[in-house]
Amino acid sequence: MRSLFAILVLVIAACSILVSPANPAEERPLINTIRIEGPIEPAAALYVHRGIGTAERNGAQALIVLLETPGGLDDSMRSIVKDFFASGVPVVVYVWPQGARAASAGAIITLASHIAAMSPGTAIGAAHPVTLGGEQPDKTMSEKMAQDAAAYARSIAKRRGRNVEWAEQAVRKSISATEEEAKTKNVIDIIASNQRDLLRQIDGRKVKTAAGEVTIQARNARVELIEPSLRERFLHIVGNPNIAYILMLIGIYGIIFELQNPGGVFPGVVGGIALILALFSFAVLPVNLTGVLLIVLAIALLVTDLFVPGHGILTVGGLVAFVAGSLILFETGSPVFRISVSLVITMAALTGGFFLFAVGAGIHAQKARVVTGAEGMIGQIVEARTDIDPKGKVFAEGSYWTAFAEGEPIKKGELVHIVGVEKLRLKVRKEA
Numbered sequence: 001m002r003s004l005f006a007i008l009v010l011v012i013a014a015c016s017i018l019v020s021p022a023n024p025a026e027e028r029p030l031i032n033t034i035r036i037e038g039p040i041e042p043a044a045a046l047y048v049h050r051g052i053g054t055a056e057r058n059g060a061q062a063l064i065v066l067l068e069t070p071g072g073l074d075d076s077m078r079s080i081v082k083d084f085f086a087s088g089v090p091v092v093v094y095v096w097p098q099g100a101r102a103a104s105a106g107a108i109i110t111l112a113s114h115i116a117a118m119s120p121g122t123a124i125g126a127a128h129p130v131t132l133g134g135e136q137p138d139k140t141m142s143e144k145m146a147q148d149a150a151a152y153a154r155s156i157a158k159r160r161g162r163n164v165e166w167a168e169q170a171v172r173k174s175i176s177a178t179e180e181e182a183k184t185k186n187v188i189d190i191i192a193s194n195q196r197d198l199l200r201q202i203d204g205r206k207v208k209t210a211a212g213e214v215t216i217q218a219r220n221a222r223v224e225l226i227e228p229s230l231r232e233r234f235l236h237i238v239g240n241p242n243i244a245y246i247l248m249l250i251g252i253y254g255i256i257f258e259l260q261n262p263g264g265v266f267p268g269v270v271g272g273i274a275l276i277l278a279l280f281s282f283a284v285l286p287v288n289l290t291g292v293l294l295i296v297l298a299i300a301l302l303v304t305d306l307f308v309p310g311h312g313i314l315t316v317g318g319l320v321a322f323v324a325g326s327l328i329l330f331e332t333g334s335p336v337f338r339i340s341v342s343l344v345i346t347m348a349a350l351t352g353g354f355f356l357f358a359v360g361a362g363i364h365a366q367k368a369r370v371v372t373g374a375e376g377m378i379g380q381i382v383e384a385r386t387d388i389d390p391k392g393k394v395f396a397e398g399s400y401w402t403a404f405a406e407g408e409p410i411k412k413g414e415l416v417h418i419v420g421v422e423k424l425r426l427k428v429r430k431e432a
Helices: 002-019 042-058 074-086 105-112 139-159 164-172 179-184 195-202 230-238 241-260 266-284 289-307 313-327 341-367
Strands: 030-037 062-068 091-095 101-103 115-118 123-125 176-178 206-209 212-215 222-225 381-384 391-396 399-405 415-422 425-430
Touching: 030 042, 042 062, 042 074, 042 230, 062 101, 062 105, 062 195, 074 105, 074 139, 091 101, 091 105, 091 195, 101 105, 105 123, 105 139, 115 179, 115 195, 123 179, 139 164, 176 179, 230 241, 230 266, 241 266, 241 289, 241 341, 289 313, 289 341, 313 341, 381 391, 391 415, 391 425
Parallel strands: 030 062, 030 222, 062 091, 091 115, 101 123, 399 425
Antiparallel strands: 123 176, 206 212, 381 415, 391 399, 415 425
16 A cells, blocks of 8 residues: 555656746746957848847847957948847847957947947957048048047947047047956946856846846856858858959959850859859949959950060050059958958969960960861862762761862872862862
8 A cells, every 4th residue: 555655656746747837947048149250241230130139039138249350341330330229138249259359340339239348358449430442532521531430439438328538539549448448448348258257247237228128137047149140141251352352353264264165154154153243242342443443454454465466565564453453452441351462462373374374275276277177177188089070089087078179180099189178078189
């Protein structure tokens, strides 16, 4: 009886465990994170926008943006700031890892967050506006740009209760600060040695979001990373100036090679796809039209030198124009969207080699005398297999051909000289 009672107790205990509500792990608060590493460009803006929306739908306590950037495009930066202001979930920008920086556009983004944090050994600042497209504005226009950027930075700092004067000086004088200086000057809120330390420090903080005041519950929170989507990864890759530059050159080479060798198909298809991707990249990058025109001129000079005997002068001029156009193709006044000098030199050498060997060989092949097929038999000396007076047979290229004699009749076995081809019939003349 006691055994039955013990078994019954065990069964009831097991059932209570099975029907007990909720796994304790599921009751832990959620913190979402995204990571921005590299220039601030359209892909980064899309990633932030989706990250905020995902965190709101997940009911996350906060969205932590792990930031490491040298700066980026003004339009993308402003799009991110707008999303921060419209967010219903607290946004924490954490300049991370150690040795990282939030420069230029990254500094403004950090100022716009609900909670700004930095890890040890990081820096923030240098937010002076730079020009796009390689244009050099006059003094008046440059001052207007600085005034607008400074006002924007002051507005953001004031809204977040941060150091307005420092924000303005970061724009006007490109000043920067270490994490300790930024904390002392009320530029940021937290210095955290790692993400766990950051969670500990933001726990219990109250922030005002677009949905109202929120108290962050980060103690014992589970942290989930929102990965970039396939589209965002793709945009990030093609938005790289070096990748866009390489795609443009592949497109040019592929199309030129296809035109010189009709029927190759593969070079034309690859070149067309690469050129379309390059044009897409140019739509989101600050392209300098002068750089594009110099590269087009360079290609034209290199092609012309293959047809016109210029003793290499056109080739040298083309390579100089190519290098100059490449260096200013994405000139912005900032190194963020410039092409690597080593890449430019490498591609200039490859371009010269491409036109010297690949395209040159194709053009010379088109100019060469035909040596195959019916036309290729002109000039050959063959034997008459029948009398040719004026019609007969000869044996050439492994086959019998109908031949017509020009001049005196030809006897069987004599050697004849093929002088022409007309409708698969050979014109022959008796060989002296």
